[in-house]
Each structure stands twice: as C-alpha cells, then as structure tokens.
Amino acid sequence: MVDTPLFKLNHLTICQQGKDQNPIIDDVSFSLNQGQRLGLIGRSGCGKSVTSHAIMDILRPPLVRKQGQAILQGQDLFTLSAAEKRRIRGQGMFCIFQSPGSALHPALTIKQQMIEIATVIEQDQTTIINAVEYAFDRMQLPIRCLTQYPHHLSGGMKQRVLMAMALLLKPTLLIADEPTTGLDVLTEQDVLKAMEIMLEETQSACLFISHDIRIVKRVCNDLLVMKDGKIVDRCTRDELTYRERAETTREIIDAMKVA
Amino acid sequence: MKLLSLRATPLGLNTGVILIGCLLLIAFFGESLAPHDPNKMDLIRRLEGMSWTYPLGTDHLGRDVLSRLMSGTFLSLGAAVMTAISILFIAVPIGLISAMVGGVVNHLLMRITDIFLAFPMIIFSLVIIGFLGASLNSAIIGVALAWWPSLARLVYTLTTDALAKDFVLASRQCGIGPVKLVIRHILPQILPPLFVVMSLEMASILLVLSSLSFLGIGAQPPEAEWGAMLNEARPFFTERPGLLLAPGLLISLAVMGFNLLGEGIRHKLDNRSPFRW
Amino acid sequence: MSFQVDNLSLSLGGNKILHDISFTLERGKVTGLLGRSGCGKSTLAKAMVGIHQVDQSCLKIGGTMFQPKFGKTGHKIQYMWQDPHMALSPFLSAVRCVEEAMETQKDTTKKQRHEKAQDLLDQVGLTSALMQKRPHALSGGQCQRIALARAIAAQPEFLILDEPFSALDLVTQKNIISLLGNLRQVYDFGLMIISHDLRTLWRLADKLILIDQGHIIEDRPTSDFIHSPRHDLTKTFASFALAEV
Numbered sequence: 001m002v003d004t005p006l007f008k009l010n011h012l013t014i015c016q017q018g019k020d021q022n023p024i025i026d027d028v029s030f031s032l033n034q035g036q037r038l039g040l041i042g043r044s045g046c047g048k049s050v051t052s053h054a055i056m057d058i059l060r061p062p063l064v065r066k067q068g069q070a071i072l073q074g075q076d077l078f079t080l081s082a083a084e085k086r087r088i089r090g091q092g093m094f095c096i097f098q099s100p101g102s103a104l105h106p107a108l109t110i111k112q113q114m115i116e117i118a119t120v121i122e123q124d125q126t127t128i129i130n131a132v133e134y135a136f137d138r139m140q141l142p143i144r145c146l147t148q149y150p151h152h153l154s155g156g157m158k159q160r161v162l163m164a165m166a167l168l169l170k171p172t173l174l175i176a177d178e179p180t181t182g183l184d185v186l187t188e189q190d191v192l193k194a195m196e197i198m199l200e201e202t203q204s205a206c207l208f209i210s211h212d213i214r215i216v217k218r219v220c221n222d223l224l225v226m227k228d229g230k231i232v233d234r235c236t237r238d239e240l241t242y243r244e245r246a247e248t249t250r251e252i253i254d255a256m257k258v259a
Numbered sequence: 260m261k262l263l264s265l266r267a268t269p270l271g272l273n274t275g276v277i278l279i280g281c282l283l284l285i286a287f288f289g290e291s292l293a294p295h296d297p298n299k300m301d302l303i304r305r306l307e308g309m310s311w312t313y314p315l316g317t318d319h320l321g322r323d324v325l326s327r328l329m330s331g332t333f334l335s336l337g338a339a340v341m342t343a344i345s346i347l348f349i350a351v352p353i354g355l356i357s358a359m360v361g362g363v364v365n366h367l368l369m370r371i372t373d374i375f376l377a378f379p380m381i382i383f384s385l386v387i388i389g390f391l392g393a394s395l396n397s398a399i400i401g402v403a404l405a406w407w408p409s410l411a412r413l414v415y416t417l418t419t420d421a422l423a424k425d426f427v428l429a430s431r432q433c434g435i436g437p438v439k440l441v442i443r444h445i446l447p448q449i450l451p452p453l454f455v456v457m458s459l460e461m462a463s464i465l466l467v468l469s470s471l472s473f474l475g476i477g478a479q480p481p482e483a484e485w486g487a488m489l490n491e492a493r494p495f496f497t498e499r500p501g502l503l504l505a506p507g508l509l510i511s512l513a514v515m516g517f518n519l520l521g522e523g524i525r526h527k528l529d530n531r532s533p534f535r536w
Numbered sequence: 537m538s539f540q541v542d543n544l545s546l547s548l549g550g551n552k553i554l555h556d557i558s559f560t561l562e563r564g565k566v567t568g569l570l571g572r573s574g575c576g577k578s579t580l581a582k583a584m585v586g587i588h589q590v591d592q593s594c595l596k597i598g599g600t601m602f603q604p605k606f607g608k609t610g611h612k613i614q615y616m617w618q619d620p621h622m623a624l625s626p627f628l629s630a631v632r633c634v635e636e637a638m639e640t641q642k643d644t645t646k647k648q649r650h651e652k653a654q655d656l657l658d659q660v661g662l663t664s665a666l667m668q669k670r671p672h673a674l675s676g677g678q679c680q681r682i683a684l685a686r687a688i689a690a691q692p693e694f695l696i697l698d699e700p701f702s703a704l705d706l707v708t709q710k711n712i713i714s715l716l717g718n719l720r721q722v723y724d725f726g727l728m729i730i731s732h733d734l735r736t737l738w739r740l741a742d743k744l745i746l747i748d749q750g751h752i753i754e755d756r757p758t759s760d761f762i763h764s765p766r767h768d769l770t771k772t773f774a775s776f777a778l779a780e781v
Contacts (some may be wrong), residue, residue: 304724352545424622425622425623425722426622426623426624426625426626427625428587428617428726429616429617429623429683429686430625431606432585432606432607432610432614432615432690433637433638433639433640433689433690434607434608434610434611434639434640434690435607435636435639435640439639443625443627443628443636444625444627447627448565456750520658536558
C-alpha cells in the first residue's frame with residue numbers, strides 16, 4: 001500500500017496583484033499525515049497567515065495565487081466549486097483564528113451556535129445536546145456558558161468554544177492560526193491544554209501557526225520555519241537543537257532564551 | 260447582483276467620471292458652444308421636431324431645446340454644488356465642535372440638530388422657500404437648511420470615531436491643541452468618507468432642486484434650468500414628448516454620474532487600507 | 537523623585553475596578569506591573585495619566601499633590617499604547633510624528649525639533665531611510681521604536697508602557713527589550729511596564745507588582761518575587777518565568 005499523506009500542499013506561490021515583485025509566498029510545499037501536528041513558525045510578516053488563508057482559499061484581493069495545489073484526501077481544494085468548498089469546510093477543514101471574538105456570532109447564544117454546528121453531523125436533538133455538553137465538559141467550559149452570548153466570555157473561553165466546535169466536527173485537518181496570541185500566559189496554558197485534549201480525541205491533522213516557539217514546541221512534533229515566504233528549515237521537535245539549524249531557526253531559538 | 264457589481268468596478272467609476280466630466284465641460288462652455296441663443300423665441304417654428312437647425316426641436320415658444328439644455332447645465336449643476344457647499348458649511352463645524360467639545364455644547368448642538376431632523380425635510384424647505392419667495396436662490400437656501408442635520412450627525416459620528424483612535428489620543432497626550440488636532444489628524448480621517456457621502460448626496464440634491472423647479476418654486480422661467488424646463492414642457496407632453504424626455508434624461512444621467520462616482524470612490528477607499536498579514 | 541499612588545480606587549460604569557491601590561514608582565528604576573488580562577492593569581495606568589479621572593489626593597510626584605490632566609501633564613507622565621500600528625498616525629512620517637511630540641516645548645525652532653527627532657529615532661535604532669516612511673510601510677517592531685522615541689521626545693519624568701511586547705513576535709520582543717535596557721542607561725525616567733508575561737519582563741524589571749481583580753497582591757523586588765513567591769498566583773507566574781526553555 002502506498003502511503004499517501006492526508007493533506008499535501010504543493011508549490012504554493014502567492015504574489016501581489018499587478019506588481020512584478022518577489023512573491024509573498026514562494027514555492028511552499030509540505031504534507032500532513034493523519035494525526036500529525038505540524039508547527040509553522042516564523043517572525044511576523046513572514047507569510048505564515050497568508051499560507052493558512054491560501055489553504056482556506058480566503059485570500060484578500062491584492063494577493064493572488066500564482067500556482068499551487070492543496071490536496072486534501074485526493075481532492076484539490078483550489079479547483080473545487082463553491083458548493084463543494086462549503087462542504088469541505090467544517091468536517092473536512094476547520095480553522096481557529098487569532099481573534100476568536102470575530103469568529104463567533106455576537107447575537108446568538110453559544111448554545112445556538114453549537115447546535116447549528118452540530119446539526120451538520122447529527123439530527124437528533126437529544127444526541128446533539130449530549131454531544132455539545134460532552135464537548136464543553138472536555139474543554140473544561142462551565143455548562144452555564146451555553147446560555148451566554150460571546151461578549152460575556154473571555155478571550156480564552158471563546159477560543160475553547162471554538163475548540164469544542166472542532167471536537168464536535170472532528171475535522172480531517174485543523175488549522176490553528178496564532179490561537180493564543182493576545183491571551184495572557186495563564187489563559188494560554190488553559191487553551192493549550194484544551195487543544196491537546198481536542199487533538200488527542202479527534203485525531204485531526206493539525207497545522208499550528210505561531211511566532212512563539214515555546215508554544216509550538218509544546219504542541220507539535222514537526223516544525224517548519226518560514227522566512228520571507230520561503231520554508232527555510234524543517235525538523236522534528238527533538239532535532240531542535242541550536243547547532244546545525246538554519247540561521248532563522250537559530251535566531252528564533254535565541255529569542256526564546258532571552259525573552 | 261450584476262448591477263451591483265457593475266457599480267463597484269472601475270468601469271462604473273470611469274463611467275461616472277466621464278459623465279460628470281462631460282457635464283462639467285458643458286456647464287462651463289455650453290453657453291458659447293450652443294448653436295442658438297437659448298432665450299431667442301421663434302413663435303412661427305414652435306414645437307417643431309428634430310431637424311438640422313434644431314437638433315432636439317423647439318419648445319412652445321420656439322426656443323432651441325438643445326441650446327437651452329446646454330446653457331442650463333451650469334445653472335442646474337451650479338445650484339446643486341452651491342447647495343452641497345452650503346450644507347457642508349453648516350454641518351462640518353457643528354459636527355466637529357459637538358464631538359470635540361462634548362458635554363453641554365454637544366448636547367445643545369445635537370438636540371438642535373434633532374429638532375431640525377424631526378421635520379419632514381421637503382416640507383421644511385417648502386416653508387423656507389414660501390417665506391423667502393420662489394426663486395432658485397431661495398430653493399438653494401431652503402434645501403441647505405433642511406438638509407444639514409443629517410450631515411452634521413454624520414460628521415459628529417465620524418469625528419467621535421476619529422477622536423477615539425490611539426494615535427489621536429497619543430497626539431493629545433503630547434499637548435497638541437484642538438485646531439492642529441483637527442487639521443492634522445481629524446480631517447484626513449473624516450474627509451474621504453464625507454466626500455463619498457457628498458457625491459452620493461449630490462445626486463439627491465440635484466433631484467430635489469429639479470423637483471422644486473418643476474413644481475414652479477425653484478428656478479423661474481425663462482431661466483433654462485432642467486427642472487424648470489420640465490415644468491414648462493408639461494402641457495405639451497402629448498404633442499411633443501421629446502420636450503420632457505430630453506431634460507429628464509439629462510437629470511437621470513447626472514444623477515447616475517454622481518452615484519457611480521461616489522460608489523466608485525467608496526470602493527477605491529475600501530481597498531486603500533494596506534493589508535497586513 | 538518618585539511617583540506615589542496612595543489608596544487609589546476607581547469605579548467605571550458602576551463596577552469597582554481598582555481597590556485601594558498603593559505603590560511607588562522610582563525614577564531611574566523599572567517597575568513591572570503584572571496580572572491576568574482584565575485585572576485592571578491598563579485602567580490603573582490610564583488613571584495615572586488622566587484618561588480616567590481619580591480623586592486628586594491619590595497621586596503625588598516627589599511628595600507634592602499631582603492632578604493628572606490628559607494633554608496637559610504629558611511632560612510629567614506619558615502612556616504608551618499597546619498596538620504600535622494603531623498608536624501612530626497613518627498620515628505622518630516617523631520623523632514628523634516624533635517632532636509633533638516636541639511642538640509644545642518652548643524655545644525650540646522647527647529645525648532643532650527636526651534634528652532632535654532624527655537623533656532620537658537614531659537612538660532607538662531606526663535608519664534614516666525609514667524615518668521618512670509612514671507606519672503602514674513599517675513592521676510592528678519598527679513602529680514600537682517610533683512610539684518609544686515619541687514618548688521620550690515629550691521628556692516625561694515617568695513613562696508607562698502598556699503591553700509593549702504582546703503585539704510583537706519573539707525575536708522583535710527580544711530586540712525591544714535590549715533597546716529598553718539601553719535607554720534606561722541613558723535616561724533617568726521612571727519606567728513602568730505592564731505585562732501579563734513574566735518571561736519577558738523579569739530580566740528588565742527592578743520591582744514587580746502583581747494585581748489580581750483590582751487588588752495589589754504582591755509588590756516586591758524582582759528576585760524576591762520570583763524566588764520566594766508568597767501567593768499562589770505569584771507562584772504560577774514565577775514558575776513560567778523560570779520554566780526551562
């Protein structure tokens with residue numbers, strides 16, 4: 001049996017429209033297997049988030065994709081029709097962004113939003129309620145949060161609500177784009193713990209994007225280091241020693257030690 | 260959907276610019292380019308159809324319609340522009356002062372604005388025009404006085420928003436006075452959206468002024484104003500529908516031009532903020 | 537010279553945010569203000585510069601009563617906003633921005649201010665090519681440097697930095713920390729740095745204050761704070777600072 005990866009990004013190149021300058025993302029390729037957790041690190045402005053946006057196919061206008069394929073279980077995401085893409089989003093691919101505040105509907109209770117999500121996988125009301133409560137329990141969210149609106153919750157809680165959604169949907173691929181940036185250190189720990197549990201249970205492949213190598217080291221086994229839109233280094237967590245690594249990697253490790 | 264996307268593309272903006280550009284050219288040079296004297300009557304050749312001498316025919320007094328339209332452009336557009344300027348002259352200071360000073364002044368100014376807003380706009384301008392006597396000037400004053408409150412509200416909201424920005428607070432912290440603050444930090448923030456709104460409002464102002472002239476309480480005959488021309492042509496609609504259609508079409512084109520221009524600029528401004536990743 | 541906060545309490549919208557806060561900032565020293573998000577750190581800082589009104593007997597500079605008035609007392613105490621991109625005007629170039637902060641200073645000509653601004657920007661490590669650029673063309677770290685230069689240009693006796701690191705990536709954080717380390721050698725202002733992350737703060741601060749739910753629960757020199765924490769929350773924070781990296 002040939003071992004094809006679950007998700008594969010081939011030669012992604014992104015340019016700024018109308019400008020003939022260097023591409024913003026330059027020939028980026030990587031692959032993810034079932035249950036693998038891949039960390040993408042780099043300094044801000046290096047193109048981490050643009051990569052994730054490209055995979056979700058939500059690039060904003062001045063940026064255009066020049067070439068590349070994103071193959072999830074044999075389907076190229078970039079060639080799908082809008083309807084097929086909608087189907088893939090959710091159970092195929094789930095994304096947790098940096099600002100959880102704008103990811104939740106401000107005028108619906110958490111419960112309504114969770115149930116809306118859950119109807120994708122299940123129709124029976126009692127099963128849904130049970131599943132939602134189970135997910136909340138696993139994410140250590142108090143059940144009373146269900147009746148509240150997003151603005152009642154703190155940043156960390158909102159992020160864990162999103163994780164609870166992922167727990168319900170069990171996506172094949174989970175993209176987490178700086179999920180702990182802007183949270184305080186203690187909240188960050190809670191969110192990371194919740195994420196650990198969620199990934200354990202869903203067995204999703206995870207692309208974890210962050211500038212903070214301390215967090216990436218905790219979550220991921222494999223790392224990609226990005227600089228100016230190029231992958232400059234690939235290694236596993238255990239290979240992450242100071243020597244023998246690319247200069248950018250060394251710089252990032254260095255920063256961790258001082259900061 | 261198709262129409263919506265048309266309004267937002269550069270094509271829409273270009274069409275708007277071309278339309279308004281042509282109208283401006285006609286406004287400034289129309290009078291000298293016109294084939295005939297717009298007010299010269301020729302009672303023998305009244306209500307004539309299209310011909311080489313009179314490309315759009317003649318009206319009920321035998322005046323050349325094309326010449327009247329061309330020379331009327333300056334009056335029609337000029338009236339709308341004057342109204343817009345008067346509105347801005349009232350609305351911008353009131354909105355700015357209200358937002359900058361705050362407190363009692365803010366309450367006072369905004370309540371006055373609210374009182375003005377409570378009147379139906381068109382009736383309010385009718386009252387003012389009735390008071391001043393029917394003429395284009397009083398129509399301009401009437402419309403401006405009835406129109407400023409909504410703009411003042413907008414300026415107030417934009418300014419409050421602009422004042423809350425971190426960089427404005429940072430400048431204030433360094434002791435920058437209110438006048439410099441407004442010129443350097445507030446106006447650059449509020450003028451672009453205000454400009455968009457104004458060019459959209461221009462279309463409505465043009466319509467209102469034309470309507471007032473059509474009702475006979477704006478520009479007075481024999482002034483060649485588009486709305487007044489419509490009014491004059493009204494009794495002869497069955498005989499010569501072209502007499503009504505020509506100024507009507509021109510008003511529609513001008514309105515469309517301003518709308519496309521405003522929409523296009525808005526689209527450009529929306530894309531202006533540099534993207535970050 | 538010191539900035540003294542005495543029994544400061546503050547309510548906003550009916551909620552009591554700060555309860556009897558008392559502490560002292562010393563000139564030439566770095567004080568770290570630590571706490572979870574939403575504990576009242578920023579509110580306290582904003583009260584100290586006059587964005588929020590507080591009772592006038594609460595604040596003293598060098599023993600005399602100090603009533604902060606936002607826009608008037610910028611030469612005494614300056615507050616620096618968290619998001620470096622938002623805190624700089626998109627309409628002004630870096631050097632104009634720093635010049636602006638000196639406009640209210642008497643007996644300076646435009647030329648002097650321009651030169652001083654260039655000096656300051658040079659000091660925070662901005663090349664002269666970048667000085668003419670506007671914020672959107674600059675990175676977060678560069679903007680943070682400009683904001684710092686502007687704050688220094690106002691010549692305050694005390695400077696409050698609100699989460700100066702949280703919007704920056706780790707490498708940039710490290711650079712800004714070493715910049716702050718250099719600046720405190722040159723200027724003798726009292727520096728207060730607000731942060732939720734002791735990992736970035738503890739190498740720089742002389743003293744650490746921990747706030748929880750509007751109360752000060754620990755106020756001690758850095759080494760004591762980290763090595764012999766008294767409260768559970770202090771222990772948690774300190775453990776992060778010392779965790780193996």
